[in-house]
Amino acid sequence: MRVIVIVIISFFSAITFASSVDLSGQVLDSESKDPIPYATLQFIDLNTGVVCDENGKFNFTGDLPQNTTIKISAVGYETILVKFDRKLSATTFYLDHSHIELEEFVVSTSGSLQKNSIVNVEKRSMDELSTIQNNDLGEAIANIPSVYNLSTGNGISKPVIRGMSGMRVVTYLNGLRIENQQWGGDHGLGISENGIGTVEIIKGPSSLLYGADALGGVLFLQEEPFANQNSIETFYRTSFESNSMKLNNAVGFKTSGKRLKFNLFANHVSAADYQLPNGSYVKNSRFQQNDIKGSLGYNYKNWVITARYNFIRNRIGIPGHTHDSIFSLESFISDQQKREKTIPAQVITNHFAIIENGFYFNNSNLKVKTGFTSNQLVEYDEKVTIPGLDLTLNNYTYNVVWDRTVAKSHHLLIGSQGMLQNITNNPKAEEMIIPDANVGDFGGYAIFQGEIKGWNYQMGGRYDQRMIKIYSNEYSITNYSFNGFNYSAGFNKSIKELTFRFNTSSGFRPPHSSEMLADGVHHGTMRYEIGSTELKSEKATQFDFSIEYSGEHLYLALNPYYNQIQNYIYISPTDTIIGGYDVYEYKQDPNAQLIGGDFSLHYHPHFAHKLHLEHNTSFIQAKRSDGQPLPLTPQTRFNTLLRYQFESEGKFIIDYVALQHLYFLDQNRVSYFETPSQGYHLLNLSASFKLNINYPIDIQLGMKNILNEEYINHLSRLKPFEIPAPGRNFYIALKFNLITKKNK
Structure with a gap:
C-alpha cells in the first residue's frame, strides 16, 4: 500500500514540473573546434536519441524529463555525460579525441562512466561480442574476462562468473529478475540474444542492488x-x-x-x-x-x-x-x-x-x-x-x-x-x-x-x-x-x-x-x-x-x-x-x-x-x-x-x-x-x-x-x-x- 501511495503522489508531482523543450545545438571537436558529423545524443531515461547532421548540429523536440542524463558520443571521441536542465535550450558540446574507446555508460549501477564507477562492471555491446559469431548468448558473453560458459552441447548454456554459476549468478533482463530453474545444471539461460543491445557483467557479491543469491x-x-x-x-x-x-x-x-x-x-x-x-x-x-x-x-x-x-x-x-x-x-x-x-x-x-x-x-x-x-x-x-x-x-x-x-x-x-x-x-x-x-x-x-x-x-x-x-x-x-x-x-x-x-x-x-x-x-x-x-x-x-x-x-x-x-x-x-x-x-x-x-x-x-x-x-x-x-x-x-x-x-x-x-x-x-x-x-x-x-x-x-x-x-x-x-x-x-x- 505504501508503494502505491508513493507512486500516486510522485506521478502528480512529476507532471507539475513540465519540461517540454526544443533542444538544439552542435557537437564540436574540443581541440580544432570543427563540427563532429553524425555524433549521437542518447537520452538515457527515454531510451532514445538523436543523430547530428553532417555539420554536427542536432535538434530534439518534445518532453524531456528534468534531471535526466544525456550521453554524447562519436566514433574516435571520448563519451561525456550531461544532466539536463530545463534552462538549457541551445548549447554546444565538446568532445575529446580518443583512439581507444574504453569507457561506457553503466546503466544498471551508479549511472556513471566505468572510469568513475566503484563496482567493477564489464559492459559490452552485442556488436562487439559478435566480432566472431557465437552459437548463443552464453558463448558470446564468455569473451568477457572471468566469464565462462557451462554448456550441454549447443542448445544449453549457463553463465559462469568468477567460478560460480547457477543459483549463485543472478540474471536481469531490462531490470527484470529472471527465474528459470537455475538450480539444474542442464537448465539453460532461456533468453534470446535477438534484440539485445548491451551486456553488463557485475563480478562478485552484488546483493546490495540485486538482492540475495548474487554471490558470483x-x-x-x-x-x-x-x-x-x-x-x-x-x-x-x-x-x-x-x-x-x-x-x-x-x-x-x-x-x-x-x-x-x-x-x-x-x-x-x-x-x-x-x-x-x-x-x-x-x-x-x-x-x-x-x-x-x-x-x-x-x-x-x-x-x-x-x-x-x-x-x-x-x-x-x-x-x-x-x-x-x-x-x-x-x-x-x-x-x-x-x-x-x-x-x-x-x-x-x-x-x-x-x-x-x-x-x-x-x-x-x-x-x-x-x-x-x-x-x-x-x-x-x-x-x-x-x-x-x-x-x-x-x-x-x-x-x-x-x-x-x-x-x-x-x-x-x-x-x-x-x-x-x-x-x-x-x-x-x-x-x-x-x-x-x-x-x-x-x-x-x-x-x-x-x-x-x-x-x-x-x-x-x-x-x-x-x-x-x-x-x-x-x-x-x-x-x-x-x-x-x-x-x-x-x-x-x-x-x-x-x-x-x-x-x-x-x-x-x-x-x-x-x-x-x-x-x-x-x-x-x-x-x-x-x-x-x-x-x-x-x-x-x-x-x-x-x-x-x-x-x-x-x-x-x-x-x-x-x-x-x-x-x-x-x-x-x-x-x-x-x-x-x-x-x-x-x-x-x-x-x-x-x-x-x-x-x-x-x-x-x-x-x-x-x-x-x-x-x-x-x-x-x-x-x-x-x-x-x-x-x-x-x-x-x-x-x-x-x-x-x-x-x-x-x-x-x-x-x-x-x-x-x-x-x-x-x-x-x-x-x-x-x-x-x-x-x-x-x-x-x-x-x-x-x-x-x-x-x-x-x-x-x-x-x-x-x-x-x-x-x-x-x-x-x-x-x-x-x-x-x-x-x-x-x-x-x-x-x-x-x-x-x-x-x-
Missing part, C-alpha cells in the same frame, strides 16, 4: 534502445552455420515519435546435431527456438513509462542422456546428422513481462518496476505422451528506488525489492525432482555515493529476508526462514592516466529446495542425490582491487580479487550405491575461498592506425577449507583478438578482418568426482563487409575452430561421457537494413 555476480541484459526520434528502423537478418546446419532468421522493427516509441523483434532458430572433428555427429544435440519480444514506451512531461514482453519457446535435445550405469562414447555418436524431433528433450516456455515507471524531479527521481516471469520446463524422457518432468515456476517481482541528490556531487539511493515465487509440479508427470513450494523475498537498502576532491566513493547496507514454504505432500508443509545483512563500500581515484579502484562487498544465498530435499536419481548427472534440511545460508565477502592505465594508444588493466564463502554448499560422493548409481550428498564447507584475477590489454599503435590488439587473461583457484579444489573450476584462459579496421569508401566496404586465438591451460586441480582436463588452442576467423545500396546490407563471413581441434572444455557437462565439442564451422550472416525518416 550479476548478468544484466539490456534490449536495444528505441529508434532515434522521428524515425523508423527495420531489419531482417539471416545466418547459416555449416557444423550443425543451423539456420537463424530474425526480424526487427523500431519506431520513435515525440512521445510514443515501439520495438518489435521476432526470431526462429533451427539446428541439427553438431559434427565432431572426426566427422561423426552427436546424437540428439539438435534444438529449435522461437521467440518474440515487444516494447512500448511513452513519456509525458516528467513521467516515463515502458512496458515490455518476451515470449520464448525452446525444444532442446539432451545429448549424453542415459539411464545406463555402464555406457560408452559410441552410444552417443552417430554417422548421420538429423534435425527431426526426438526424445529425450526439454520443451521450455518462458513469459517475461515488466512495466517500468520513472518520475523525475529537480533533485531526485523515483523508479518503480513491477514484473512477472513464467517458466514451464517439460522433459520427455522415455515417452512422447507422458512427460518425465513438468515443472512450472511463476515469479512476481517489484523494484522501487528513489535517487536523491543531497549535494552537488553526492547521491542517496533508497530502495526496496521483493518477489513472490510459486513452484508447482504437474501430477501427471512421472517424476518430481523438487517439491511444490512458495518462496517470498523482501529486501531494503540504502546507498550513499559521491565525489570528494577527485575521490569517488560508495557505501551502503541492505537487509533481506527469504521465506520458503515447501509442500512435501498433501499433508506435510514445512516452513523455512532465512535472513541476512549485507554491505558494500569502495572508492576509486584517477591520477592522470591511472585509475585505482577498491571495493569490498558481502552477499548471502539461502539453500534451495533442490539442495535441502533432493532424494533420487538425477539422470543428467548420472548419480543419486540426497539433500539436507540442516543447510545454512551461504555468506560471501569479496575484496576487489584494480589498477588501470589508459593512454593514447594503450590500455592496461590488472584486477585481482579474493572471495571467501562461509557455509559453502557442495555435493560430495559417498561409498554407497543405490539402484546402480553412486550416492552423493549435499554438504557445507565452513570456509571456501576463490582467488583469481584478470589482466586486460588493448593496443592501438600509432604507426598502424587501423590495427587493434586486444587480449585478456582469466585465472581462478577455488578451494575448500581443507585445501581440496571446488568442482567445476574454470581453466585458465588466454583470449587474444587481432582486428584490422578498414576505412574504405564506396558501395562495397570492407569493415574489418579479425583473428581470435583462445588458449585454455590444463586443469589438474579437480574435485573428488572430476577428471583432469587437457589444454587446447582454438583459432577463429571473421570478416565483415557492408554493401551501401538503397537498403544497406551487412555481411559477415567466418570460420570457427579453423584447425578442427578436438577438445573438451572442463565446464562441459558432456565431459563425463567424453563427448568432444564441435569441430570446424563455417558461417555466413546477412543483415538487411532499412531506415526511414518520418515527417515531423
